[in-house]
Amino acid sequence: MSHADTHKLPLDPHDFLAIDSLLDDQEKLIRSTVREWVDKEIQPHVADWFEAGEIPTAELGRQMGAMGLMGMHLEGYGCAGTSAVEYGLAAMELEAADSGIRSFMSVQGSLAMFPIWKYGSEEQKQQWLPGMAAGELIGCFGLTEPDSGSDAANMRTTARQEPSGDWVLNGTKMWITNGNVADVAVVWARADDGTIRGFVVPTDTPGFTANKITKKLSLRASVTSELVLEDVRLPADAVLPGVASMRGPLSCLSEARFGILFGAMGAARHCYETALDYAKERHAFGKPIAGFQLTQQRLVEMLVRVNKGTLLALHLGRLKDDGRLAPAQVSFGKMDNVREAMWVAREARSMLGGNGITLEYPVIRHMVNLETVYTYEGTNEIHQLILGQAITGETAFS
Amino acid sequence: MKVAVCVKQIPDPASDYSLDPATHNLVRPAEQVLDDTDRYGVEMALQIAEQHEGSVTLVSMGPSGNLQGIRQALAMGADKAVLVDDEELKGSDSLTTAKVLAAAIAREEYDLVIAGTESTDGYSGIVPQQVAALLGIPSLTYATQVDTDGSSVSIRRQTAAGYDEVSASTPVLVSVTAGVVEPRYPTFKGIMQAKQKPVDTVTAGDLGVEASPGQAIRSVQPAPAREAGEKVVDEGEAHLQVVAALEQAKVV
Numbered sequence: 001m002s003h004a005d006t007h008k009l010p011l012d013p014h015d016f017l018a019i020d021s022l023l024d025d026q027e028k029l030i031r032s033t034v035r036e037w038v039d040k041e042i043q044p045h046v047a048d049w050f051e052a053g054e055i056p057t058a059e060l061g062r063q064m065g066a067m068g069l070m071g072m073h074l075e076g077y078g079c080a081g082t083s084a085v086e087y088g089l090a091a092m093e094l095e096a097a098d099s100g101i102r103s104f105m106s107v108q109g110s111l112a113m114f115p116i117w118k119y120g121s122e123e124q125k126q127q128w129l130p131g132m133a134a135g136e137l138i139g140c141f142g143l144t145e146p147d148s149g150s151d152a153a154n155m156r157t158t159a160r161q162e163p164s165g166d167w168v169l170n171g172t173k174m175w176i177t178n179g180n181v182a183d184v185a186v187v188w189a190r191a192d193d194g195t196i197r198g199f200v201v202p203t204d205t206p207g208f209t210a211n212k213i214t215k216k217l218s219l220r221a222s223v224t225s226e227l228v229l230e231d232v233r234l235p236a237d238a239v240l241p242g243v244a245s246m247r248g249p250l251s252c253l254s255e256a257r258f259g260i261l262f263g264a265m266g267a268a269r270h271c272y273e274t275a276l277d278y279a280k281e282r283h284a285f286g287k288p289i290a291g292f293q294l295t296q297q298r299l300v301e302m303l304v305r306v307n308k309g310t311l312l313a314l315h316l317g318r319l320k321d322d323g324r325l326a327p328a329q330v331s332f333g334k335m336d337n338v339r340e341a342m343w344v345a346r347e348a349r350s351m352l353g354g355n356g357i358t359l360e361y362p363v364i365r366h367m368v369n370l371e372t373v374y375t376y377e378g379t380n381e382i383h384q385l386i387l388g389q390a391i392t393g394e395t396a397f398s
Numbered sequence: 399m400k401v402a403v404c405v406k407q408i409p410d411p412a413s414d415y416s417l418d419p420a421t422h423n424l425v426r427p428a429e430q431v432l433d434d435t436d437r438y439g440v441e442m443a444l445q446i447a448e449q450h451e452g453s454v455t456l457v458s459m460g461p462s463g464n465l466q467g468i469r470q471a472l473a474m475g476a477d478k479a480v481l482v483d484d485e486e487l488k489g490s491d492s493l494t495t496a497k498v499l500a501a502a503i504a505r506e507e508y509d510l511v512i513a514g515t516e517s518t519d520g521y522s523g524i525v526p527q528q529v530a531a532l533l534g535i536p537s538l539t540y541a542t543q544v545d546t547d548g549s550s551v552s553i554r555r556q557t558a559a560g561y562d563e564v565s566a567s568t569p570v571l572v573s574v575t576a577g578v579v580e581p582r583y584p585t586f587k588g589i590m591q592a593k594q595k596p597v598d599t600v601t602a603g604d605l606g607v608e609a610s611p612g613q614a615i616r617s618v619q620p621a622p623a624r625e626a627g628e629k630v631v632d633e634g635e636a637h638l639q640v641v642a643a644l645e646q647a648k649v650v
Contacts, residue, residue, distance in 0.1 A: 025464055029473065029589050037583050068586030080586035 013276060017307045022314060023089075030086045034093040037067060042097040047359040049221040050098065053214070057138060057181040057223060060104065065135020069094075069105050071113035077129035079113070084325075085317035088262030092313070095263030096270040099369035100222030102263040107177045108132065110255035112139025115186050115198055118251065119242030124200055128184055140182035142173035142201075142227050143249045149175075150382050151397075152188075153246050157229065159189035159197055165236035169199060169207075169229045175376070179210040179225025186240075187229065188249045198240035198248050207232040219372040254327045257377045258320060261333030264373060265309040267366040268341035271348035272302040274363055278352055289351075298347050305340040313337060328390035335383035342370045399452035399548055399568075401443040402503045403476065404513035404529070405436040407460055407467030411518060422615035423489040424519060426460065432467040435514035437474070437581035438574050442544055443512045444475045445579060450548045452509075453477045457502045459487065459495060462599060472592035473584035480506070484601040486609035492520075494612040496528030501605035504533060510551060511571040515540055530571035537571040538564050542578055 012018075020028065041063060049055045064070055068080035073087035082090075087109075095102035113132050116124055131137035148154045157171025169189055179185070185201045185208070201208060209228040216224060240248065276299055279290035289295045316333045319325040345367035349356040356363050374380055389395045407430035409415055416425045432440075443454045456471050456479035468479050480502050487498065503511055511533070516523035530537030541553035542561060552565030556575055584592075602609035628643070630636050644650040 025466055025469065026589060026593065029466065029469060029584070029592075030586060033473075033584050033586075033589065066585065067583050072586055080590070082586055082590070086586070 013303070014273065016303055017311065019307065019310055019314065023085075027083075027086055027089060030082065031089040031093060033067065034069070034090045035096075037063070038093050038097045038101075042094075042101055046098045046101065046221055047362070047365065050100070050365055051220070051359055053216070053220045055100065055104070055221050055223065057104065057178070060101070061108075061135035061138055063135070064105060065133060068133075069109075070135050071109040071117070071129065071133050073109070074113060074117045074129075074133075077117065077125055078133035079117075079129065080133075083317075084258065084320035085314065087259065088313055088317045091259040091263040092266035092269075092310075094266065096266035098221045098365065099263065099267060099373050100219045102259065102266070103177050103219065103222050106256045106259045106263070107141055108135075108139055110259055111141035111252050112178075112182075112184065112186050114255050115141075115240060115243075115248060115252050116200060119198060119240040119248055120200065121237065121241050123237065124240070128200065132184070137183040138178055138181050140176050140178040140185045140225070140227075141249075141252065142176055142179075142185050142187040143253075144173060144175050146172055146174045146226075150379060152249065153196070155188065155190055155196070157187070157189040159191045159199065159239075161192060161236075167199065167234045167236065167238060169201070169232040169234065171229050173227040173229070175213070176210075176225045176227050178223055179227050180212045180223050182210070185227060186252075187227070191244075195244040196246050196248065197244055199234055199238050200240065201229075201232060201234060201238065205232050205234065218368040250327070253377055254330050257330045257334040258316070258325075260373060260377055261316060261330065261337045262313045264334075264337045264341035264370065265306060265313055267370060267373075268302075268306050268309060268337075268344040271341075271345045271363050271366050272299075272306045274361060275299060275302060275348040275351045278355070278361075282353075295351065298351060302344045302347055305344050309337040309340050326390075328386050331378065331383040331386040331390075334378060335380055335387070338370060338374050339380060342367070342374060345370055399446060399450035399509045399546070400455070400507050401447050401452055401510045401512060402455045402457050402506055402508040403436070403439050403443045403471075404499055404503075404511070404526070405440065405456050405458050405468070405471050406433045406517050406519075407431065407458065407463060407465075408433045408517065408519040417618060421489055422618045426463065428463040430461075430463045430467045432470040433514065433518050435516065435518055435576060436471065438576050438578050439512045439514050440471045440474050440476060441579045441581040442572075442574050443510075444582070446510065446544070446546055450546065455480065455506050455508070457499055457506070458482070459490075459498050459502075461488075465597060468597060469589075469592045470584060472595045472597075473588040474582055475588060476595075478596045478598070480598045480600065482602060482605065483599050484603075484609050487602055487611060489613065489615065490611040491613040492522040492524050493528055494610065496525050496532055497607050498602060498605065499525070500529045500532035501607045502600070503529065505605070509548075509568040509570075510546070511535070511569070513571065513573050515573045515575055526571060526573035533569075533571070535569045535571055536566040537573065538566055539573045541572050541574045544572055544574065544578060 071079040072082045075081045160168045182203050187199045187201050191197045207230045211226045213224040279295050282289050348363040349367045385396050410431045447454045454476040456476050459482040462483045482498050513526040527537050538553045540556045542556045543554040550567045551570050554561040630639050
């Protein structure tokens, strides 16, 4: 079949396996609403934001909050209360624009709002969640430290409770998305009794400093910070009462990883679609490069990875909505979908030749962003160990 | 202020379309979208209803499909919808469409009727005026700005040279151009609530309108492909050749 006939193919190259038929009308409407917003408000600007290393977080927060994106899968307190699949579909559309934009939402909803919603007191929920859902208040999540990443339980940040009941926090948190623009930080620290506790820290509390991390070559359309806590004094009721162990932060990570396993396929899809369009338009040796066997092989490998990963994400989303999704299954999705998205992005980058190295096309931006996505929320290796433990019963972490 | 808005579900303009080989009518898939033109009308209606403690009723004609386009408008914030879905109305001309819409609107309480200037699939551009005539109310057309105090409506009517200011007392019909207001994105809460909002599906008979399309399409020919123009290379005399070509085309 010639190149000119491809538009008459009965199969849709953008939905080859008819995965859309697995979505209901409401899911499609939420997805198309986010896609339309992304196409209009994000795609035209995101390469410039990436190049400048700046994003208009206040304006984006307000717009995303108005639509219902912030904490969208949580119930009450101004949150939209959508399904997990709908949350995943939104993450996918945001990450089709840029991993940094999806990170902005993931951190707000899954890492900052979720622990307050899940483990917070009624007063904490009332105080913070409505403003955060509206996108008027931005949150961040302090777990990782300069010297503890994958082994987060070895954190050095301490929380000392004084006889008055006040808590005093000391330590440093590293690689904190939204840190410099946050109004509130959920900070995890080791208490005097050795337990891991979460604290709701207004970022204007004396002793709290956020330092922006610059010189990044990845996730540039996202704010990344170091948080320094120096005798940060908080009232007794600043602690999250509902959890006192690593289960707290790990449950947040599981929520965020769930968004990532959908989101990564958004980035992969955008790379595949860009490569497909490019291959049909770019001519070499007298015909479109889409007509060469080597190009077709690469496009097909991209197509297969995007479709498999999307099916996997949707399946895990259905399990989550059924209340049957285990953290190790989330690890399966995060591990495989991100590495496959990286593969697709690298292939697309290469297929676009010289054009593939500029920000005029999205592929190198997605490619370098995915290096971060591969690393945060559990590196690929950590997920392999989680899965290894799940199937063997043996822990290989230490 | 009670506002009725004419809206239409159309096949996604980004998708391929096909014509029925027997009737030459557009084949309408179950999955249709809200005509982009109508989003401006819905937004205008919502803003007016918000300012004047009113309600917004959608009025539409065409196959229901899965109601995705209607749900989009309900998700933006409209209160309810009336949809005339009648097999006998397939391929209706403008006047039949206007009779149906007018009959559906007449069953509702309304102070203001809003419509887009023309649909993206039909493009006749005369249905709003026909609806107003059939309802016996004034029509203010091609509005680029709409203001109301609740009892009268004034608009800026787009003209070739600029705009006219025209106004009328309610009840009145206004047709709005794209860009009259910036349509809002549906909120997720709105999308979830849209499922519960009432959609009243009726037939032409229910409205007492004779269901006859009023026209039949005898044949359809593809538009001729554009032919390449003549290239003029400037060797000092090109302006004369251009003027001659314009004179030959009788445009100067």
